[in-house]
Amino acid sequence: MSSGELSGSGSEQGREIPGAVERVAQLGLTGEFGGGWFTTLRYRYVGSRPLVEDNSVRAASSQMVNLAAGLAAGHWRGQLELLNALDSDDHDIDYYYRSRLAGDPADSASEGLHFHPNEPRMLRLSLRYQY
Numbered sequence: 001m002s003s004g005e006l007s008g009s010g011s012e013q014g015r016e017i018p019g020a021v022e023r024v025a026q027l028g029l030t031g032e033f034g035g036g037w038f039t040t041l042r043y044r045y046v047g048s049r050p051l052v053e054d055n056s057v058r059a060a061s062s063q064m065v066n067l068a069a070g071l072a073a074g075h076w077r078g079q080l081e082l083l084n085a086l087d088s089d090d091h092d093i094d095y096y097y098r099s100r101l102a103g104d105p106a107d108s109a110s111e112g113l114h115f116h117p118n119e120p121r122m123l124r125l126s127l128r129y130q131y
Helices: none
Strands: 024-032 037-046 062-073 076-083 091-099 110-117 122-129
Touching: none
Parallel strands: none
Antiparallel strands: 024 037, 037 062, 062 076, 076 122, 091 110
């Protein structure tokens, strides 16, 4: 087997590390305006990743955009953030493992994808005093 090949399928072991992210990118832009006003735009990309050692199951990539605007004056800083501005329903994290529902027979477990979705679009207001 060459170093680029993956071993086996399904239950056999491979060379991938489950959940190991292969590509990540983040871009941020900040604008500062007169009188202490500012704004920011943040973009985050997390690429596809293996969920099992043989790479036969992979998590999809995910993207997130956050916006913020605020005012800094003296020791005070106020900020309003729009988190998940595009209301992405991508998965924040993915797992692949055997499970069963409570009350199901012990031998009824099956392999499947389990995930936590991105938090829905929301506003967050913060006020900070720095001394």
